[in-house]
Amino acid sequence: MDPISAAGIGLGVASLALQLFSGCIQAYQIFLDAAGMPEDFEHLRVRMRIEQVRLLNWGEKAGLLEDMLEQPSVVLQLHRNLIIDILFEIQRLFKGCLKIKEKFDNLMPVRQSQTADLAVQDSNSVSPRGINALLRRTLKVLEKTPQVPKRLQWAIVEQDKFEELIEKLISYNDSVVSLLDRASIDQLHEMQVQTQLVMLQLSNKIDDLKQLSLAMQVKTNTDTQLAYAYKSTWSISATAASRSDDGTSLSQLAIFKVQQTSIESHSLDQSSRPIDRKLVTLASSSTSRSQATYRGEQVWVEWKEWDLNHQLPTWDSMIEERVKKLAALLSLTDKPKEFRAPICVGYFDERDEDTARYGLIYNQPDNSAKAAVPTSLLDLIKTSEEPSLTQRTALAHTLTQSLLYLHSVNWLHKGFRSDNIVFFTPPNQTPDYATPIVSGFEYARPDLPEELTEKPAENFSHDLYRHPDALANPTSRSKKSWDIYSLGIVLFEIALWQPISSIVSVHEGQKGARTKLRKTRDRLLEDAFLRKLGARVGERYRDVVRRCIAGGASLGISNGTDESDPNVGADMLQVFSAEIVGKLAGIQL
Numbered sequence: 001m002d003p004i005s006a007a008g009i010g011l012g013v014a015s016l017a018l019q020l021f022s023g024c025i026q027a028y029q030i031f032l033d034a035a036g037m038p039e040d041f042e043h044l045r046v047r048m049r050i051e052q053v054r055l056l057n058w059g060e061k062a063g064l065l066e067d068m069l070e071q072p073s074v075v076l077q078l079h080r081n082l083i084i085d086i087l088f089e090i091q092r093l094f095k096g097c098l099k100i101k102e103k104f105d106n107l108m109p110v111r112q113s114q115t116a117d118l119a120v121q122d123s124n125s126v127s128p129r130g131i132n133a134l135l136r137r138t139l140k141v142l143e144k145t146p147q148v149p150k151r152l153q154w155a156i157v158e159q160d161k162f163e164e165l166i167e168k169l170i171s172y173n174d175s176v177v178s179l180l181d182r183a184s185i186d187q188l189h190e191m192q193v194q195t196q197l198v199m200l201q202l203s204n205k206i207d208d209l210k211q212l213s214l215a216m217q218v219k220t221n222t223d224t225q226l227a228y229a230y231k232s233t234w235s236i237s238a239t240a241a242s243r244s245d246d247g248t249s250l251s252q253l254a255i256f257k258v259q260q261t262s263i264e265s266h267s268l269d270q271s272s273r274p275i276d277r278k279l280v281t282l283a284s285s286s287t288s289r290s291q292a293t294y295r296g297e298q299v300w301v302e303w304k305e306w307d308l309n310h311q312l313p314t315w316d317s318m319i320e321e322r323v324k325k326l327a328a329l330l331s332l333t334d335k336p337k338e339f340r341a342p343i344c345v346g347y348f349d350e351r352d353e354d355t356a357r358y359g360l361i362y363n364q365p366d367n368s369a370k371a372a373v374p375t376s377l378l379d380l381i382k383t384s385e386e387p388s389l390t391q392r393t394a395l396a397h398t399l400t401q402s403l404l405y406l407h408s409v410n411w412l413h414k415g416f417r418s419d420n421i422v423f424f425t426p427p428n429q430t431p432d433y434a435t436p437i438v439s440g441f442e443y444a445r446p447d448l449p450e451e452l453t454e455k456p457a458e459n460f461s462h463d464l465y466r467h468p469d470a471l472a473n474p475t476s477r478s479k480k481s482w483d484i485y486s487l488g489i490v491l492f493e494i495a496l497w498q499p500i501s502s503i504v505s506v507h508e509g510q511k512g513a514r515t516k517l518r519k520t521r522d523r524l525l526e527d528a529f530l531r532k533l534g535a536r537v538g539e540r541y542r543d544v545v546r547r548c549i550a551g552g553a554s555l556g557i558s559n560g561t562d563e564s565d566p567n568v569g570a571d572m573l574q575v576f577s578a579e580i581v582g583k584l585a586g587i588q589l
Contacts, residue, residue, distance in 0.1 A: 017076055020087035021055075021064050027094040028052035036154040043214035044166050050195060050215065051169050057191050058176050061184045079179045086172050093172075097165045099156045166218055186586065194577040196250045197408045201570045206258050213254035252336040257409040263328050264446055275346040280361065288419070289374060289439075294361055299345065300374050301359045304442035305457060308356040323347055323358045326441060330360070340402040340438040342422075358442075365437065368424035377421040377490075378499060380431055386497040389537065390589050391433045396491050396541070397584040402438050403487050404581050408573060412478050414456065415440040416486040417465040418493050418500075445478075460508040460517070464500045465489045467551075468521050479563045480572055481551045484580075485521070488548025492524060495537040495545065503529075524549050544583050554579075 032048055062075045062083075076083060177188055196216065203209050275294075282301070283291040290301045306319050330344035342362040350357055364372065387395075399421065406413055420440025423431040443456050456462065463471060467482040489500050501507055504523055506516045523529060525546065534542035547554040556575035561568055 017080065017083055017087065018064050020084060020091070021059050024087055024090045025052065025056060025059075027091055028055070030152050031094065031097075031157075034152045034154050034157065038154070041159070041162060043211040044163060044218070046199075046211050047166050047215035047218045048169070050192075050199075051166070051173055053195050054173050054188075054192055055176070057188055058173065058180075061180060061188060062176070075179055082179070083176065086175055090169065090172055093165055093168055097158050097161045099158055163218070170218070187582075190578065190582045190585065193250070194574055194582075197253075197404070197573055197577060198570045200250070200254055200257065200408050201410070201573050202566050203254075203257075204261070204566065206261055209254045209258045209261070213251045213258070216248075216251035216254065249336045249338055252334055253405060253409065256332065256335055256339075259332055260329055260409060260411075260446070263325050274348045274358075275361070277348045277350060280348060280359065289376075289422075290359075291373060292361070294345065298364055299361050300364065301361055302439055302442060303357050303359055305355065305357040308351065320349075320358075322445065323360070326444060327360060330362075330441065336405060338401050338405045340398065340436055341441070342437050342439055360442065362439070365424055365435070372424035372426045374422045374437075375425050375431065376419040377423070377436070377494075378418040380423065381418060381493055381497055381499055384431065387433055392494050392497070393537070393541065393584065393587050393589065395433045395436060396494050396544075397581065397587075398434070398436060399438070399490060400487060400544075400576075400581045400584055402436075403483060404573070404576055407480050407483070407569070407576065410446050410569065412445055412480065413438075413441065413483050413486075414443040414445065414478050415462075416483050416490065417462065418490050419461075421490070460513070461501070463517055464504075464506070464520060468518055471518055477564075480569065481555055481557065481563060484548050484555060484576065485551055488545050489520075489524075491541075491545045491548065492533065495533055495541060521549055538587065540583055540587050544580050547579055 028048060029052070032045060032052065034045075037045060064076070177185060180188070196212075199212055200209075203212055279294060280299075280301070281293045283293065286303070287305075288303055290303070292299050292301050304323060307315070312318075324347075327344050327347045330341060331346075333343060335341055342365075345361045345363055347361060348359050350359060386392075403413065403416065416438075417440070420438065422437045422439050423433070423435065424437070425431045458474075465486045467479075467485040470476065470478065470482050492503060493500055496503060500520070504516070504520055506513055506520065510516070530542055530546060533545060551557075552559060554575075556571045557563065557568060563569065563572065
């Protein structure tokens, strides 16, 4: 029977699609609000929340809510039969998962206003800004429906079919997403990652993080029959593969945050003691980074100096505890690849009458040649030929993604600059700019109110990357926006392939150098600098850099905002993901 006739109402195809879409979102909501769901199924509820947001975002991209469909979108005109078939099938799936199907013939939960409020209040409804408003708008389509059954009880759910339901919902979402054009698919992809990162940002309990990780591991290995019947130009398998890669990384990220939370909340055992300094043979000596061998293997060492004469009696033990935790965290081998962080194999203590420092020992990358040596981005900028714009833009995106992932688990880097971005390049060979390692974690710490704040040593070349507020108040607690400012300086360097000291013509030893240093941000935001930047790398790259350096409203916050507040952090993460990482990813060359 024709779908319109089956519905029994005189709607146009587009209006029917809107009604069906709203009914699907309602169906999601009734299951999400189910009373009495066992803990064993909680990760599936989390995944269902993610898929509901995914379908909402698709509906907006497909134009389902534009002017209440007075003018159907191109997507609806081209694929109307398939879209209606899939939306009908989604509702059928939900109904088929119930023991008493007659009670929920239309899959309509509590009244719209109450349902929307539940969605906003539910701790599992964490999602990018605008989603709750979009949910209310979608549910409004059905608010005049007279049928108002009681809240769904888990007892009438076919539990053995529930996981299969989630898997099929994932597959159908893949199907409708694949109907969009490539640009819209890429945008939805970024929105989906953003949703999951925000959920991660706002999840601080270990049990919640474990559920989120399990939710991201739910996979579907087969396409639905409808998906096979209507294959689009942009294949469903490609969409699913992209989703699978993201799910793996974000699942690893959630587990990493679990491990981080455990390390930060518990004292480390005796196995975390420093290794014997005699086992480390330095091949070179440096104030920041050295080549070495450890147990016969080539490694590299980064140094963390500290004040041996600090007045605080417990300073020594506090610093050592911070180094222990940092080494333990960086030793985890299953960190998401987007972190770009090295693998730490241990640390040692080295001190004499005048100086005290810790050496953090790192493995060389698995794919690096034995003759490869760590070379910083700053050294390459000073000595190497300028890479292509494609290479520079890809490097910029990789570094922004690294900082995004660090911030999503509430880590502050505190030393993001080009001499802490390392490449392993054999002598006389061209660096692989696609494989940077982000190092320099000696001052890194979690962004927690009670966490120890350690003032970095004064260094003019390092201060060029520090936010002006950090220079004016060196004892102030570091912030995510200060890391993002430092990132903006590095992006400026990559764009012009010049060190920041040359870009702003400020060098240590100059008359008034410190005064000029404090005005670095103001100068970089001048029209002359921004025009020069745009001429070299384009307007989109220029706008990303301007946003990083300007901070404040450009990052979705106002002056004086407490950036350690999880909700503030979530807002910043959304802006960072969409307007910085996403915009760089979308540059077409």
